[in-house]
Structure formats: structure tokens, C-alpha cells
Amino acid sequence: xxxxxxxxxxxxxxxxxxxxxxxxxxxxxxxxxxxxxxxxxxxxxxxxxxxxxxxxxxxxxxxxxxxxxxxxxxxxxxxxxxxxxxxxxxxxxxxxxxxxxxxxxxxxxxxxxxxxxxxxxxxxxxxxxxxxxxxxxxxxxxxxxxxxxxxxxxxxxxxxxxxxxxxxxxxxxxxxxxxxxxxxxxxxxxxxxxxxxxxxxxxxxxxxxxxxxxxxxxxxxxxxxxxxxxxxxxxxxxxxxxxxxxxxxxxxxxxxxxxxxxxxxxxxxxxxxxxxxxxxxxxxxxxxxxxxxxxxxxxxxxxxxxxxxxxxxxxxxxxxxxxxxxxxxxxxxxxxxxxxxxxxxxxxxxxxxxxxxxxxxxxxxxxxxxxxxxxxxxxxxxxxxxxxxxxxxxxxxxxxxxxxxxxxxxxxxxxxxxxxxxxxxxxxxxxxxxxxxxxxxxxxxxxxxxxxxxxxxxxxxxxxxxxxxxxxxxxxxxxxxxxxxxxxxxxxxxxxxxxxxxxxxxxxxxxx
Amino acid sequence: xxxxxxxxxxxxxxxxxxxxxxxxxxxxxxxxxxxxxxxxxxxxxxxxxxxxxxxxxxxxxxxxxxxxxxxxxxxxxxxxxxxxxxxxxxxxxxxxxxxxxxxxxxxxxxxxxxxxxxxxxxxxxxxxxxxxxxxxxxxxxxxxxxxxxxxxxxxxxxxxxxxxxxxxxxxxxxxxxxxxxxxxxxxxxxxxxxxxxxxxxxxxxxxxxxxxxxxxxxxxxxxxxxxxxxxxxxxxxxxxxxxxxxxxxxxxxxxxxxxxxxxxxxxxxxxxxxxxxxxxxx
Numbered sequence: 001x002x003x004x005x006x007x008x009x010x011x012x013x014x015x016x017x018x019x020x021x022x023x024x025x026x027x028x029x030x031x032x033x034x035x036x037x038x039x040x041x042x043x044x045x046x047x048x049x050x051x052x053x054x055x056x057x058x059x060x061x062x063x064x065x066x067x068x069x070x071x072x073x074x075x076x077x078x079x080x081x082x083x084x085x086x087x088x089x090x091x092x093x094x095x096x097x098x099x100x101x102x103x104x105x106x107x108x109x110x111x112x113x114x115x116x117x118x119x120x121x122x123x124x125x126x127x128x129x130x131x132x133x134x135x136x137x138x139x140x141x142x143x144x145x146x147x148x149x150x151x152x153x154x155x156x157x158x159x160x161x162x163x164x165x166x167x168x169x170x171x172x173x174x175x176x177x178x179x180x181x182x183x184x185x186x187x188x189x190x191x192x193x194x195x196x197x198x199x200x201x202x203x204x205x206x207x208x209x210x211x212x213x214x215x216x217x218x219x220x221x222x223x224x225x226x227x228x229x230x231x232x233x234x235x236x237x238x239x240x241x242x243x244x245x246x247x248x249x250x251x252x253x254x255x256x257x258x259x260x261x262x263x264x265x266x267x268x269x270x271x272x273x274x275x276x277x278x279x280x281x282x283x284x285x286x287x288x289x290x291x292x293x294x295x296x297x298x299x300x301x302x303x304x305x306x307x308x309x310x311x312x313x314x315x316x317x318x319x320x321x322x323x324x325x326x327x328x329x330x331x332x333x334x335x336x337x338x339x340x341x342x343x344x345x346x347x348x349x350x351x352x353x354x355x356x357x358x359x360x361x362x363x364x365x366x367x368x369x370x371x372x373x374x375x376x377x378x379x380x381x382x383x384x385x386x387x388x389x390x391x392x393x394x395x396x397x398x399x400x401x402x403x404x405x406x407x408x409x410x411x412x413x414x415x416x417x418x419x420x421x422x423x424x425x426x427x428x429x430x431x432x433x434x435x436x437x438x439x440x441x442x443x444x445x446x447x448x449x450x451x452x453x454x455x456x457x458x459x460x461x462x463x464x465x466x467x468x469x470x471x472x473x474x475x476x477x478x479x480x481x482x483x484x485x486x487x488x489x490x491x492x493x494x495x496x497x498x499x500x501x502x503x504x505x506x507x508x509x510x511x512x
Numbered sequence: 513x514x515x516x517x518x519x520x521x522x523x524x525x526x527x528x529x530x531x532x533x534x535x536x537x538x539x540x541x542x543x544x545x546x547x548x549x550x551x552x553x554x555x556x557x558x559x560x561x562x563x564x565x566x567x568x569x570x571x572x573x574x575x576x577x578x579x580x581x582x583x584x585x586x587x588x589x590x591x592x593x594x595x596x597x598x599x600x601x602x603x604x605x606x607x608x609x610x611x612x613x614x615x616x617x618x619x620x621x622x623x624x625x626x627x628x629x630x631x632x633x634x635x636x637x638x639x640x641x642x643x644x645x646x647x648x649x650x651x652x653x654x655x656x657x658x659x660x661x662x663x664x665x666x667x668x669x670x671x672x673x674x675x676x677x678x679x680x681x682x683x684x685x686x687x688x689x690x691x692x693x694x695x696x697x698x699x700x701x702x703x704x705x706x707x708x709x710x711x712x713x714x715x716x717x718x719x720x721x722x723x724x725x726x727x728x729x730x731x732x733x734x735x736x737x738x739x740x741x742x743x744x745x746x747x748x749x750x751x752x753x754x755x756x757x758x759x760x761x762x763x764x765x766x767x768x769x770x771x772x773x774x775x776x777x778x779x780x781x782x783x784x785x786x787x788x789x790x791x792x793x794x
Binding site: 022025039040041042044045046047048049050051052053054055056058059060062063066067124125126127128129130131208209210211212215236237238241242243244245246247306307309311312314315316332333334336337340342343 | 657658659660661664675676677678679680681682688689691693699701703718719720721722735736738740741742743744762763764765768769771772773774775776778779780782783786789790793794
């Protein structure tokens with residue numbers, strides 16, 4: 001029998017959601033300050049109003065339970081699951097009233113895309129968007145990339161109430177250090193350091209290119225955040241093509257790769273053990289997978305008449321491959337080049353979709369199925385073949401290296417297979433929804449993968465004012481992909497079970 | 513009608529057509545023999561100019577003709593115009609050629625071998641039309657954004673607002689990049705590779721609260737530029753200002769902050785009350 005939410009559960013969940021919403025109001029101070037600095041008065045008033053609404057809503061929810069007590073695992077799942085969409089609802093308020101969105105749903109789409117670090121955007125006339133609105137978009141990326149719960153825990157927002165449950169429910173199972181709060185603080189520290197360094201270098205590049213100092217700094221900060229958290233939002237409509245700078249593209253490639261590596265591996269390298277990175281089975285899977293797919297991609301592009309020269313392939317092709325596997329979504333080719341088969345072949349286009357579908361490393365900011373799961377499934381196949389060949393009396397043991405030697409267990413394989421199948425099923429359903437809306441099959445596949453894997457490279461299905469049914473499904477895909485399904489499915493089942501009327505006990509029926 | 517009779521009719525028609533074509537080929541001034549006819553008024557851009565119209569245009573706009581403007585070019589509404597002297601050498605050559613055509617005496621009409629003199633003088637076909645990029649497509653940025661291979665390496669002309677920044681081209685001294693944004697609803701954009709000299713025409717770069725200078729740009733469109741590693745771009749040859757940029761002043765309206773301020777105060781009070789209640793329970 002499915003477990004239901006009790007009134008007590010709802011009050012506790014409401015309290016913690018209220019805490020997160022209040023924290024989100026604090027995040028909105030960043031665009032407010034930006035607006036005041038650059039004397040953007042209309043955005044300043046808009047963000048002050050949004051802060052007020054968010055604060056009142058957050059406080060009201062906290063009143064549901066003054067002393068919430070310790071979070072149970074079920075409650076933690078509900079808090080994490082709801083948080084991504086509830087916060088996006090509040091994020092959409094200032095975005096929608098910026099006048100840069102055709103419908104309210106478009107603003108909500110951008111809110112979810114920003115927080116889940118998908119990077120697909122339905123903003124209209126991005127190049128005339130205020131600095132404040134842009135700052136808010138990238139602040140959402142920063143928060144979502146690290147993880148709402150990670151950031152909240154690192155600030156100690158949940159006190160001692162169920163931090164470990166919350167941490168695990170957000171798709172992170174490994175601790176850098178035994179203490180959850182210290183782990184989250186470590187993740188936040190690494191991110192701040194890397195983003196700060198990248199911002200300094202990219203600001204220099206932008207200044208050399210002739211940008212005004214303020215614009216150079218802001219552009220550098222925003223693309224650095226977006227690159228490291230593998231988000232994909234850019235301050236300019238032409239994405240990274242806008243900058244026409246190979247050094248900048250190179251730095252972003254490095255940032256994206258760094259962002260797609262597990263924070264646990266980062267920690268080992270920072271502790272002076274770089275061999276942990278090279279020995280890790282996830283790194284080996286990554287190298288193998290990317291090498292094979294780059295080969296396929298290059299071979300496919302060789303038949304393109306317009307895009308087959310080596311320099312174009314190295315500069316644009318390599319960047320797109322990295323942007324796809326890290327699920328960032330930065331683009332150095334136009335949607336037209338991707339889709340019309342005049343520049344990119346359909347084979348190369350689909351190869352990018354496959355790369356994006358698998359995604360980056362587990363425990364990183366990247367989305368998709370993840371290298372570790374692909375590696376485990378491969379190891380499981382090896383194990384099956386070994387068992388078939390081994391004598392009956394033999395016991396087959398398959399091991400893999402992830403921060404030390406580990407044995408492949410049925411539980412690990414089951415988890416990897418379940419998430420893999422859920423991803424594939426969602427990719428397929430998303431494709432069918434796209435096709436049902438009258439779009440081409442290849443583009444529908446690509447877009448569905450881009451949404452579920454939080455990849456964010458879009459090809460024209462997700463456009464301002466798109467069909468609401470397709471838009472809502474894409475929002476669901478982004479949400480599900482970020483939570484890696486289990487949390488969301490558990491939440492949906494619990495909510496569904498709670499809404500169903502209780503069956504009368506058999507004894508009562510007989511009596512009546 | 514029987515099938516045999518139909519076949520005979522088609523056969524007869526075919527014989528008549530072949531005969532007419534053979535006869536036509538033997539006549540002087542037929543299509544195939546007229547490829548180098550100097551009397552066909554044309555220029556190197558491949559655009560046919562009717563002689564009478566050409567003369568009239570010459571009388572009406574002597575300055576324009578002297579500049580060698582092609583007949584299908586859309587004249588800028590206001591402002592200056594700059595042309596690229598080096599990269600636009602081909603264009604300059606064509607313009608010189610155009611001048612030469614315009615400067616000669618009005619050419620006599622070529623007698624049409626099929627229709628004789630009973631023809632529309634405006635309905636001219638140029639047998640020397642080159643299948644190359646010399647034709648100018650007066651198009652839109654959104655059309656370029658969705659362009660198929662047919663527009664690749666063609667000379668196009670677009671109008672759009674300059675947005676963003678002027679960025680120096682990393683491997684091409686003296687050149688830079690700007691972005692033109694479509695004036696249409698879809699806000700399509702195209703990066704433009706342009707000389708620094710041209711960008712002096714730009715008085716405002718579009719951003720929040722700033723409407724950039726609207727430029728009319730003529731140049732070569734590349735779906736995947738061989739010089740810029742496959743980038744979709746437009747290499748500008750000629751630039752003229754259509755509309756100057758403008759800056760919208762940001763007016764501080766204190767009343768706009770009141771609703772937000774009230775809500776923030778209410779939120780702050782709720783936080784205080786919450787903490788009091790929590791302390792009370794402990």
C-alpha cells in the first residue's frame with residue numbers, strides 16, 4: 001500500500017519550503033542591487049516587489065509549523081521535489097513583468113530552465129534585457145547548479161533537521177567529507193574560486209576586444225557562472241558566437257569540463273591526489289565515450305560540403321561536443337546550421353543528441369544519464385558474459401575504481417539500470433509529444449533529449465509563445481531530469497495516493 | 513478519340529516545334545549567337561537596364577548614377593554611406609562598368625527573332641546573366657537566419673539595429689564585429705564583419721534603454737564562413753545609416769517602489785513575529 005501524506009507531513013513540508021522561499025527572496029537582492037548600481041529604476045522597483053511577495057509567501061508557509069522537528073526521508077523528498085518548481089514560480093514573477101516574455105508560461109519555463117541549469121531560454125529580445133534581469137537569470141543558474149538544497153544546507157538553513165535526507169534526495173549521494181554541511185560548503189567554495197578566476201581572465205579578454213569595463217566584467221561573470229555550473233544561459237542572443245574569441249571559447253571549454261566532473265573527484269584533486277581522477281572508472285568511461293562519439297561526429301561532418309574543413313571542425317565542432325556532453329548548452333553554431341543539414345549533417349546532429357543524452361559525471365553540475373551509470377551498466381554486461389563463461393562453481397567478481405576499488409553489486413546495477421531506463425523512456429515520450437505537435441522527428445528527439453538531460457541546446461521547437469501543452473511537458477522533463485526521476489516519481493506517487501479517497505474498512509462495510 | 517490519332521497529333525506537333533527551332537537557329541541574332549551582343553544594355557552586376565529608363569534615371573538622378581548604384585538597390589533614407597574600397601573592388605569594378613553603360617549613347621533595341629519588334633521593352637532577358645553572386649538580394653535578417661544554401665556567398669542587403677558591443681576581430685587588424693538585429697518581431701540577429709572605419713557611423717549600440725543605430729548593410733553572406741571557421745556571418749561592403757540611435761532616459765519614480773516596500777516591511781514583521789512565537793514555544 002502506498003503511503004499518504006498526513007496533515008503533519010504537509011505542515012512540515014510547508015515550513016521547509018517556506019524557508020527555501022525566504023532564502024530565494026534573499027537571492028533576489030542581487031538583481032535589486034545590480035539595478036540600483038546601474039540606475040535601472042523600473043527593474044529595481046520590480047525586484048523590490050518580487051522580494052516582498054516572496055518574503056510574505058515564505059513567511060506564511062513557515063507559520064504552518066513553528067517547530068517542524070526533524071525531517072523524515074519522505075518529507076525530505078517532498079521538500080526537494082517541490083522546491084524546484086515552487087521557486088521557479090516565484091522567479092517567473094519579475095521575469096514576466098520585464099516585458100521580455102510572450103506568455104507567463106514562457107517566464108515560468110525560463111525560471112525552471114534557469115534553476116535546473118538547462119539553459120534553454122524563451123526570452124524575447126535578450127540583447128535589450130536589463131543588467132538586473134540578466135543578473136537574476138545567472139543567479140538562478142548559480143543556485144540551481146550547486147543545488148538548492150546544497151546551498152541551503154551550506155548556509156545552515158535547515159538546522160539539524162534532516163540534512164542528510166535532503167542532500168541525498170537532490171541526486172547527490174556522495175559526501176566529500178562525512179559532514180553534510182561541510183560537504184556543501186566545500187562544493188560552494190570550489191565553485192566560487194573557479195568562477196572568480198575565470199571571471200578575471202575573461203574580463204581581460206573582453207577588455208582587449210574593446211568592451212566597456214562594466215560590460216566586460218558582467219559578461220565575464222555571467223558566462224563563467226553559466227560555464228562552470230553547466231547552465232547554458234548567455235547574456236547575448238548569439239550565445240558564445242557573439243564574442244568571436246577563441247581564447248574565451250577555450251576557457252569556457254575548460255570550465256564546462258571542470259563543471260562536469262564530480263565534486264568528490266574535485267576534492268581528491270584539491271587534496272593533492274590527482275591520480276584519483278585518472279584512475280576513476282568514470283573518467284575512463286568519459287574518455288572512451290567522448291573519443292568514440294567525436295570520431296562518429298567528425299566522420300559525419302566530413303560529408304558536409306560547408307562545414308568539413310579542419311579549422312571549422314576544431315573550433316565549432318569540438319566546442320559543440322563539449323557543450324553537449326557537459327549538458328551546458330552554449331552554442332557556437334546557429335540553430336539554422338544545426339538543423340537545415342546545409343552545414344551540420346543529420347548524422348552529426350543526432351550524434352550531438354546522443355552525447356547530450358549521456359551527459360557528464362555523477363555528483364557534478366552536469367545532467368543526463370551520467371558516465372558512472374553507463375560504466376556500471378557496461379561492467380554489468382561484462383559480469384554477465386564472465387558468468388556465462390565461468391564454471392558453475394566459480395564466483396565472478398567484477399570491480400571498478402571510484403575513490404578506491406569497489407565491487408559491483410546487484411544494488412548498484414539496479415539503481416543504474418532504473419535511472420537509465422527512466423531517462424530513455426522520458427526521451428522517447430518527449431519525442432512523441434514533440435512529433436504530436438507537428439514537428440520533425442529528428443528535431444523532436446533532439447529537443448526532448450535537451451530538456452530531460454538539462455542540455456539546453458535547442459533547435460526551434462522551444463520558441464516564445466510555443467504550444468502550452470508542449471511547454472508544460474518540457475518543464476516536467478527539465479524538473480524530472482534534474483531530480484533524476486526517483487525523487488519526483490516518489491513525490492508524484494505520494495501526492496496521488498494522498499488525493500485518492502481512503503477505502504472504508506471491510507468490517508464497516510459488512511456492518512452497513 | 514482513338515489512341516493512334518492522338519499519337520499522330522503529338523508527333524505532328526513535335527515535328528513543327530523542331531522545325532521552328534531549326535529555322536530559328538539559322539537566323540542571324542538568334543539566342544545562341546547573341547551571347548556577346550554589346551547592344552544589350554547591362555552591367556557586370558547582371559542587371560538589365562532598359563535603355564530608355566536608364567536615360568530617364570540618368571536625367572533625374574545624375575549624382576546617383578555617377579556613384580554607379582545598381583538599379584535594384586534600395587537607397588538609404590537618411591545619413592551617410594561608406595563603401596569598402598579594397599574588399600568591394602569587384603563592386604567598384606561593376607559600378608565602373610555601369611557608368612560606362614550609362615555614359616554611352618542609348619543602345620538600339622535588338623530585334624527579337626521570334627516576336628519581332630512587337631515586344632514589351634521592359635521585358636528584357638539578359639543572356640549574359642551570370643549564375644554567381646553578383647545579384648543583390650534585398651532581404652531581411654530573419655531570412656538570413658533561416659537561409660538555405662542558395663543564399664550562401666551571395667551579396668545581400670539587410671537593415672537592422674546595431675546591438676551589443678563593437679568587438680575587435682581577433683586575427684584581422686582594422687576589422688571588427690558588430691551585431692545587427694532585425695527590426696521585425698522575431699529579433700533575429702546576424703554578426704557582421706566590418707571595418708573599424710564603417711563603425712564610426714554607429715552612434716549608439718543597442719542595449720537596455722538604448723536603441724542602437726539602424727544600419728543598412730550590403731555585403732556577402734556566408735552560411736558557414738570559410739574565413740571564420742564556419743561562422744554564419746555577413747561581410748559588409750557598404751554601410752549606410754537609416755536611423756540614428758536613441759537613449760531612453762531612466763526616470764526614477766518613487767511611487768513605483770511603494771508596493772514593494774510595503775510588502776518587504778510586512779514580510780520583515782512576519783519574520784520577527786515568527787521568531788518570537790518560536791522562542792515562546794521553547
